[in-house]
Amino acid sequence: MDKKQAIDQGIMLPVMEAFYTIQGEGVHTGTPAYFIRLGGCDVGCVWCDVKESWEAEKWPILSVEDIVNQALEYPGRLVVITGGEPLMYELGPLTGLLKKNGFTINIETSGAHPFSGTFDWVCFSPKKFKKPHPSIYEHANELKVVIFHKSDFDFAEKHAVLVNKNCHKLLQPEWSKSSVHLGSIIDYVKSRPEWKISLQTHKFMDIP
Ligand SMILES: C[S@@+](CC[C@H](N)C(=O)[O-])C[C@H]1O[C@@H](n2cnc3c(N)ncnc32)[C@H](O)[C@@H]1O
Ligand SMILES: Nc1nc2[nH]cc(C(=O)O)c2c(=O)[nH]1
Ligand code: SF4
Numbered sequence: 001m002d003k004k005q006a007i008d009q010g011i012m013l014p015v016m017e018a019f020y021t022i023q024g025e026g027v028h029t030g031t032p033a034y035f036i037r038l039g040g041c042d043v044g045c046v047w048c049d050v051k052e053s054w055e056a057e058k059w060p061i062l063s064v065e066d067i068v069n070q071a072l073e074y075p076g077r078l079v080v081i082t083g084g085e086p087l088m089y090e091l092g093p094l095t096g097l098l099k100k101n102g103f104t105i106n107i108e109t110s111g112a113h114p115f116s117g118t119f120d121w122v123c124f125s126p127k128k129f130k131k132p133h134p135s136i137y138e139h140a141n142e143l144k145v146v147i148f149h150k151s152d153f154d155f156a157e158k159h160a161v162l163v164n165k166n167c168h169k170l171l172q173p174e175w176s177k178s179s180v181h182l183g184s185i186i187d188y189v190k191s192r193p194e195w196k197i198s199l200q201t202h203k204f205m206d207i208p
């Protein structure tokens with residue numbers, strides 16, 4: 001089997017980086033976690049904070065066995081699969097092997113590609129730049145919408161009616177525009193308490 005076939009089947013994946021840190025965002029903020037950042041994204045968010053991830057070809061292709069063995073070197077048993085856009089890949093083999101090794105598995109995704117893999121927690125962060133695939137809505141445990149422009153509040157509400165009723169709803173200021181929008185995000189959440197605020201706390205802590 002060549003590398004392309006192995007990637008198509010999800011038994012080898014491009015890994016930009018993997019690191020043990022503290023989950024900085026969302027419902028699980030503050031939890032130690034091993035992040036696996038897969039290379040490749042075709043969504044193209046203008047404000048993306050990891051644009052260097054976009055080109056999949058730049059990153060080494062690793063077997064899921066090697067990826068999981070590296071994760072096992074750290075004491076935490078929470079893994080966060082992110083990217084890039086991780087759902088560009090078939091994630092069944094990676095999540096199957098992580099689960100076999102006792103990991104809790106979370107994902108950070110724009111939902112722009114068909115859902116694959118088995119997760120304990122799905123953080124869905126929809127983007128205006130590429131429409132979510134309909135398969136994401138039933139899986140989302142957390143809807144985390146980045147606020148870059150005031151029109152993003154309406155965009156958030158549009159997705160809030162599409163996710164399942166147990167889905168947690170969070171608004172996260174776009175990092176560079178945080179001082180512009182934080183006041184209106186605070187007012188918004190105070191008047192619509194079904195929403196919560198998510199901050200990128202790892203950036204305040206200056207950790208990966
Ligand atoms: C880099 S993305 C990778 C995963 C996936 N592609 C996605 O967008 O969900 C990880 C998280 O960071 C958020 N994010 C990216 N750039 C950001 C920025 N400049 N400010 C705030 N959040 C940002 C995304 O919305 C997403 O929730
Ligand atoms: N500490 C930390 N927490 C995060 N939560 C989501 C991240 C991501 O880039 O997906 C991220 C990240 O890059 N670092
Ligand atoms: S979908 Fe995620 S990785 Fe891709 S450009 Fe947007 S924020 Fe960056």
Ligand SMILES: [Mg+2]
Pocket residue numbers: 049050
């Ligand atoms: Mg990040």
